[in-house]
Amino acid sequence: MKIKVGVIFGGDSVEHEISIITAVQAMQYLDKEKYEVIPIYIDKERNWYTSEELKKMDTFKDMELLKSTLPKVCLTKKDNEFVLMKTKGLFNKVLNSIDIAFPIVHGKGVEDGSLAGYLDTLGIPYVGPNMLGASIGQDKVVQKQILQMEGIPVPNYVWFYESDYLTRKEEILSKINKLGYPVIVKPARLGSSIGINYVKKARDIESALEEAFTYDEKVIVEETIENLLEVDCAVYGNHELMETSFIGEMMTKNDFLTFEDKYLNGKSKKVSSLKTSSKTSTNGFKIPAKFDKKLETEIYDYSKRAFRALNLKGVTRFDFLINSLTKQVYLNEPNTIPGCLAFFFFTPKDISYKQLLDTLITLSIKDYKEEKKKISNFESNVLSTYNGSKGSKGKMSF
Numbered sequence: 001m002k003i004k005v006g007v008i009f010g011g012d013s014v015e016h017e018i019s020i021i022t023a024v025q026a027m028q029y030l031d032k033e034k035y036e037v038i039p040i041y042i043d044k045e046r047n048w049y050t051s052e053e054l055k056k057m058d059t060f061k062d063m064e065l066l067k068s069t070l071p072k073v074c075l076t077k078k079d080n081e082f083v084l085m086k087t088k089g090l091f092n093k094v095l096n097s098i099d100i101a102f103p104i105v106h107g108k109g110v111e112d113g114s115l116a117g118y119l120d121t122l123g124i125p126y127v128g129p130n131m132l133g134a135s136i137g138q139d140k141v142v143q144k145q146i147l148q149m150e151g152i153p154v155p156n157y158v159w160f161y162e163s164d165y166l167t168r169k170e171e172i173l174s175k176i177n178k179l180g181y182p183v184i185v186k187p188a189r190l191g192s193s194i195g196i197n198y199v200k201k202a203r204d205i206e207s208a209l210e211e212a213f214t215y216d217e218k219v220i221v222e223e224t225i226e227n228l229l230e231v232d233c234a235v236y237g238n239h240e241l242m243e244t245s246f247i248g249e250m251m252t253k254n255d256f257l258t259f260e261d262k263y264l265n266g267k268s269k270k271v272s273s274l275k276t277s278s279k280t281s282t283n284g285f286k287i288p289a290k291f292d293k294k295l296e297t298e299i300y301d302y303s304k305r306a307f308r309a310l311n312l313k314g315v316t317r318f319d320f321l322i323n324s325l326t327k328q329v330y331l332n333e334p335n336t337i338p339g340c341l342a343f344f345f346f347t348p349k350d351i352s353y354k355q356l357l358d359t360l361i362t363l364s365i366k367d368y369k370e371e372k373k374k375i376s377n378f379e380s381n382v383l384s385t386y387n388g389s390k391g392s393k394g395k396m397s398f
Contacts, residue, residue: 007104009039012045043063103116112138128364129316181202231247231250234346245342285345299320312334
């Protein structure tokens with residue numbers, strides 16, 4: 001019997017379209033002899049849909065038609081099964097069921113632990129980081145604080161909320177000045193290089209901060225690394241078993257790897273144009289990159305240590321910054337559900353996309369079975385001794 005894999009994608013996120021691309025591509029590569037693929041799409045209004053039509057990129061050319069023709073569903077548990085229940089109409093109807101969820105989502109509101117938390121509540125096995133790992137992986141400030149505690153070097157940075165900036169503007173600008181220009185301004189909890197600005201002069205910092213605040217109330221400003229070389233390393237597995245990819249060197253003419261570099265072959269286009277494509281550019285990377293052995297070993301070590309420290313599972317791509325003269329390595333940030341699931345980092349190691357997907361699902365099922373062995377609740381009669389309104393101010397009596 002085939003394992004029914006519910007691939008969940010979309011969501012209320014600025015990276016919505018990238019999620020569609022990654023998910024449709026992954027569904028094409030899943031082993032059809034072993035898995036039955038069930039698409040589950042979340043639109044920008046947070047409605048859930050399922051249909052075989054969601055496996056095709058053409059379905060997403062007309063979003064309004066999609067919403068009017070495909071059935072809305074909710075994922076819930078019924079009779080020890082995880083079912084997709086039709087929500088429109090007089091009667092609820094089970095349209096399908098799944099054995100394991102495979103979230104392929106990007107960005108705030110889905111990748112940040114929100115979806116993982118919901119799946120945890122249902123008790124369904126799923127691929128990728130749990131709620132803690134996902135939320136840490138989305139917050140560029142918290143992850144840097146943890147990495148620093150683990151002795152993994154990160155660029156110097158300043159972070160603050162929008163309310164801090166409004167009330168202590170001069171103090172915050174002074175801290176940014178101490179980093180030294182140029183600096184990188186980022187929304188703290190976004191990905192895909194959206195809302196990021198490379199600021200060369202102090203006179204431009206305020207406009208860059210204002211743009212970042214349109215995406216997130218929390219902002220981070222980082223120092224730039226001189227003689228910059230940007231490289232990536234992907235890791236898949238769990239805290240026990242980790243496999244690293246080859247290291248990839250970022251190839252860009254810009255001051256940092258942009259959204260266009262990652263997804264549009266370096267061309268400046270609107271995000272909406274992604275709806276008609278099922279391919280994601282890998283032109284932004286040279287894989288494998290060539291390094292001296294010491295530097296290569298250091299990157300692999302930091303990748304594995306960060307994977308464990310940040311409570312990650314599934315597949316993560318780590319972005320590194322290197323001063324090519326001093327050879328100092330800095331871990332910039334993780335991508336906990338990377339575009340294309342970073343499969344092209346593993347293909348030079350003779351690990352195909354199909355094999356990668358199969359391994360991720362197999363490991364997740366194994367982790368789920370191990371977790372089920374742990375005690376999660378106690379049989380107790382605490383409520384039988386609760387006095388309610390008869391007790392002293394509603395306090396419990398034992």
